[in-house]
Amino acid sequence: MVWHLPLTGRLMQRSGVRIAILIIALMLAVAGAWEVYRTLAKDHVPTDATAQFLAQYWAHPLAPQGEPPPGFSSLEASLAPESCGACHPEQYADWRTSLHSHSIGPGMLWQFRVLSQDESNSCLRCHAPLAEQKALMALQQGWTNAPKTPAPAYVSSDLHLRGLVCAACHVRRHQRYGPPADKPNAQDAQNPAPATGQPHNGFIAERAFQDSRFCATCHQFPPQGRSLAGKLVENTYEEWRTSLAAGQGLACQNCHMPGKRHLWRGIHDRTMVDKGLRREMIIKRISASRLAVQAIITAPGVGHYFPTYVVPKVTVTLELRNSAGTREIARHVIGRTVSVDMDRELSDTRIPPGGNSVVSAEVTVPPGANYIEMRMDIAPAEHYVRMFESMLERNPKMDPATQSMLREAIQKAEATAYRLDDLVVAVPARLGESQHAVAN
């Protein structure tokens, strides 16, 4: 028997929480966008095989897996990531450290307490997309449209809290799909039929797994999606398409899954960001006591805008350091800042592919040893910190359970901040002389 799964539900508001209206207004922008996308996808018949495959593979809402094929052991039928991990330990170990495995946390859960089931399902589309995950979430949240029968054995009880699980990317109706194997003689695109006799009847090899469009399903809004100042709020795939990286044949997977590893490092990771950037500082003595300082930041290792989303902010600070102490001489924020209600763009100073960000200052220096320091502070979740804090402030009567989740979400978002290694340059002694330093 197929587990009966809820995919819709009527709007339900909890405990009279007023902020619901606010968040709904904010988030429907996302949900609405995908409704349009679905209609569009129906009218628009993709031409090449990869696009055709992906349109079906990611057609939302994803269908329930249904009854496992006869002969599947309970391990083969299981959708739990640790079951996959029993035979694919490397992918499992990597995935556990990735943000894809943390895409359901307090930052999502507090919002589900005030959103309707439909609205929450529109979030789960990207954050925990399996039909079985939506069903478990419906049970946990007490949504009206929840399954009436217990979950079948292949649905582990915490699957909805595990985020973007292996099965969401690799399993449809209990059939495994994956990239063509590298090894000769292994099953490949020439032999795409599932093989019996192998665990989970082998897999169907699909080149789509190595195509950036595989990722675009969640990392790109459709053309009619939410825009601010004439630019889509999520536009990573389109940014990538016009980048030098795309021209060189580097797909999202080449940078974010090198060696097919399941790490998906991004703005939250110091090493990834450091490798993606080139930071240069030039200091010139323009008079006996004055300096011209210039910092130039480019992003040659990034395949889209740096950063791509409205969420992170990067602060560049230039400081003068000497025996008298440290003094800030310039500060510049790199990022796309939008209002907490996501109805206005406040600024967009991101570095486009091939572009740069220049911070300059002139400063008077005392005699003696002087240094200029370039600092770079990364706040990967700046928008959420600001938005969540404003929610708390504007809704003092929020129920205590939601409030404590929201506070936890703020703490977690703040804790993602870090600093790259400083670039420090000794000030040139003689007039006309310049000093120069580069990181990467």
Ligand code: HEC
């Ligand atoms: C009982 C062991 C076992 C379990 C459990 C298992 N797999 Fe596999 N899987 C294999 C083996 C063995 C292969 C190799 C087939 C080959 O290379 O021809 C494979 C192949 C694959 C491939 C294709 C790899 C490629 O080269 O493209 C994918 C994707 C995959 N499994 C995903 C999963 C996922 C997701 C789960 C959990 C939902 C899972 N597997 C559970 C044993 C297992």
Ligand code: HEC
């Ligand atoms: C966000 C989607 C996504 C998730 C989640 C995901 N994978 Fe993958 N997986 C991919 C893509 C894309 C590739 C192909 C990468 C490439 O070929 O460059 C891949 C490749 C693989 C392969 C083939 C590796 C090889 O060396 O041939 C296996 C096996 C696999 N995944 C298993 C898993 C398991 C197990 C999990 C969970 C622990 C998992 N995947 C989670 C997208 C995903």
Ligand code: HEC
């Ligand atoms: C089913 C939707 C979905 C698919 C498919 C998907 N992602 Fe994601 N991805 C997400 C979500 C949701 C997050 C945010 C997780 C969080 O922080 O809660 C994320 C986060 C990331 C991050 C982390 C960014 C950071 O802030 O550091 C990277 C990198 C990333 N994805 C790359 C990829 C690549 C590359 C692919 C294609 C192989 C891919 N994703 C496919 C939904 C998806």
Ligand code: HEC
């Ligand atoms: C089109 C795919 C998509 C949809 C739909 C979507 N998200 Fe996300 N979400 C993402 C991606 C991608 C990220 C990672 C952004 C980054 O790394 O900067 C993310 C990050 C987040 C984060 C910060 C990370 C975390 O886990 O705390 C929150 C909170 C969040 N989304 C909430 C929501 C809510 C609430 C909804 C529904 C109203 C929603 N999202 C709908 C793709 C999506």
Ligand code: HEC
């Ligand atoms: C040339 C390498 C490269 C390519 C290609 C690339 N990225 Fe990135 N990506 C990076 C680096 C480096 C970072 C970290 C700096 C940053 O955040 O921009 C990053 C960051 C991210 C982030 C973190 C969020 C943010 O606001 O920056 C996401 C999500 C992401 N990439 C998704 C994708 C997707 C989806 C694709 C394909 C359409 C892609 N990337 C292609 C190198 C690449």
